[in-house]
Amino acid sequence: xxxxxxxxxxxxxxxxxxxxxxxxxxxxxxxxxxxxxxxxxxxxxxxxxxxxxxxxxxxxxxxxxxxxxxxxxxxxxxxxxxxxxxxxxxxxxxxxxxxxxxxxxxxxxxxxxxxxxxxxxxxxxxxxxxxxxxxxxxxxxxxxxxxxxxxxxxxxxxxxxxxxxxxxxxxxxxxxxxxxxxxxxxxxxxxxxxxxxxxxxxxxxxxxxxxxxxxxxxxxxxxxxxxxxxxxxxxxxxxxxxxxxxxxxxxxxxxxxxxxxxxxxxxxxxxxxxxxxxxxxxxxxxxxxxxxxxxxxxxxxxxxxxxxxxxxxxxx
Amino acid sequence: xxxxxxxxxxxxxxxxxxxxxxxxxxxxxxxxxxxxxxxxxxxxxxxxxxxxxxxxxxxxxxxxxxxxxxxxxxxxxxxxxxxxxxxxxxxxxxxxxxxxxxxxxxxxxxxxxxxxxxxxxxxxxxxxxxxxxxxxxxxxxxxxxxxxxxxxxxxxxxxxxxxxxxxxxxxxxxxxxxxxxxxxxxxxxxxxxxxxxxxxxxxxxxxxxxxxxxxxxxxxxxxxxxxxxxxxxxxxxxxxxxxxxxxxxxxxxxxxxxxxxxxxxxxxxxxxxxxxxxxxxxxxxxxxxxxxxxxxxxxxxxxxxxxxxxxxxxxx
Numbered sequence: 001x002x003x004x005x006x007x008x009x010x011x012x013x014x015x016x017x018x019x020x021x022x023x024x025x026x027x028x029x030x031x032x033x034x035x036x037x038x039x040x041x042x043x044x045x046x047x048x049x050x051x052x053x054x055x056x057x058x059x060x061x062x063x064x065x066x067x068x069x070x071x072x073x074x075x076x077x078x079x080x081x082x083x084x085x086x087x088x089x090x091x092x093x094x095x096x097x098x099x100x101x102x103x104x105x106x107x108x109x110x111x112x113x114x115x116x117x118x119x120x121x122x123x124x125x126x127x128x129x130x131x132x133x134x135x136x137x138x139x140x141x142x143x144x145x146x147x148x149x150x151x152x153x154x155x156x157x158x159x160x161x162x163x164x165x166x167x168x169x170x171x172x173x174x175x176x177x178x179x180x181x182x183x184x185x186x187x188x189x190x191x192x193x194x195x196x197x198x199x200x201x202x203x204x205x206x207x208x209x210x211x212x213x214x215x216x217x218x219x220x221x222x223x224x225x226x227x228x229x230x231x232x233x234x235x236x237x238x239x240x241x242x243x244x245x246x247x248x249x250x251x252x253x254x255x256x257x258x259x260x261x262x263x264x265x266x267x268x269x270x271x272x273x274x275x276x277x278x279x280x281x282x283x284x285x286x287x288x289x290x291x292x293x294x295x296x297x298x299x300x301x302x303x304x305x306x307x308x309x310x311x312x313x314x315x316x
Numbered sequence: 317x318x319x320x321x322x323x324x325x326x327x328x329x330x331x332x333x334x335x336x337x338x339x340x341x342x343x344x345x346x347x348x349x350x351x352x353x354x355x356x357x358x359x360x361x362x363x364x365x366x367x368x369x370x371x372x373x374x375x376x377x378x379x380x381x382x383x384x385x386x387x388x389x390x391x392x393x394x395x396x397x398x399x400x401x402x403x404x405x406x407x408x409x410x411x412x413x414x415x416x417x418x419x420x421x422x423x424x425x426x427x428x429x430x431x432x433x434x435x436x437x438x439x440x441x442x443x444x445x446x447x448x449x450x451x452x453x454x455x456x457x458x459x460x461x462x463x464x465x466x467x468x469x470x471x472x473x474x475x476x477x478x479x480x481x482x483x484x485x486x487x488x489x490x491x492x493x494x495x496x497x498x499x500x501x502x503x504x505x506x507x508x509x510x511x512x513x514x515x516x517x518x519x520x521x522x523x524x525x526x527x528x529x530x531x532x533x534x535x536x537x538x539x540x541x542x543x544x545x546x547x548x549x550x551x552x553x554x555x556x557x558x559x560x561x562x563x564x565x566x567x568x569x570x571x572x573x574x575x576x577x578x579x580x581x582x583x584x585x586x587x588x589x590x591x592x593x594x595x596x597x598x599x600x601x602x603x604x605x606x607x608x609x610x611x612x613x614x615x616x617x618x619x620x621x622x623x624x625x626x627x628x629x630x631x632x
Contacts, residue, residue, distance in 0.1 A: 128470075157603045
């Protein structure tokens, strides 16, 4: 049997056909267009999945179920996304919408929780009992594993680790608060920081890299320009890692997990990101001497962790 | 049998003789004098306990064990306080030091964890599976209960909820970081905020209440002056509750516990504190509509929660 995993992101909808071992057989993505109505988004999601099934030459009878990883707060029982800030969702009956296109069981879980499940089953946190997974994308997602089980709080809405204020009265967050970690350390925030720095420093390489069109700056731009020696970009990257470290040290002081796993596109920077990050975290951890320390790792499945985890959720 | 519970605070050492039902038979406290050597502090601790036993007319043979609730990171197995910022402790062998005075088993636990145990066994969070207890004193302590069990992370050092930065590059914290929640919402922080406001507003009632001696300002002063209508004090209290709400909303977004219990002296303000706090938290919670909300309660055992919890720890 096969399992469809859908990772509904603020920027792209990614989906994959996953086999019983958690291996992706076929995958693809389309832009989310997150300012659109939820029905429109779901329509594109279904088209993407249908195309993947056709391309893989799989009979729909061989598909067991669909799992969706969505940012925000899921009502797992009823298959409804109660709330998400970046998609502007409130009570979107996603199971019902999908079942208008597929006569399959549909399971719903938070997207970062899906990534956490994938990394704990077969990835960077395999067999670890206490794990915090942070997904860096349009927002910051959090997945918490305690005693080998997903932690979601008494009402299923826990683990919103991106919505921890690290700067009172700071940057506006789309959740309505000011100064959330998400508004400093998401990919969206990194892009904003890069755009600001490029605008303030016309001589910076960042500007020529995007042919003076700041709208083309991505979350990779500052890292790329820094690698080429650009001082402005180095400063952007250093400050970004500093703020990421503040938030991660917070999570370590709270959870002291065996491992913190970083997912999302930014995690592809690997040791360029992780080495300075580990340094900055160490000096910020409440008690780092005399106890074993939390490991900081990149997600093994990178951006695919959400797809694999969503498929695994639908398997259970 | 009886159990000795000791709550080692940054300001006072409180201790009590507790019976098998968790009821305090006799209790007392002495100043910690936290800038002194750990041996000096432990000497006073032992004298306090001996006096309590004598006053209660209890034979030492009737005492089962001693439990110590200490701020910071405990090595439970070896009875050593690995680290505490406010006491300046590093690797203090507190069990060994106490056993020079008492031939009794000595158990060690984090102080806020002790408060959490007391409140969950018989207090404001009785029978609740997911609980966060915040103790507001010299610092901010955190005790986390998940699935009816104390959560301490993979290395026993978790739950340092006061050492979550809510203001990057903010107030210096004694842990070495800047902008920890503790440095805004502890009783020490409230005193500092009250002193600053009094100095800047010579006409404020705060000044006359302490006979112009700002060194006499306590964590109660601003609340007392606000009740009497003083505008400066009202502002101090309002801002203090605002910052407390920021930190508590963070904890709710992370844990979504059934209940958050507030302990320490400030929690005695009751609804004066809790009613505005609940309002400020509600607007800051990531998802407060469509899911059941966390209750915010004062510790039932107030400042005695640490003593009772430490005694309960030694009973197990």
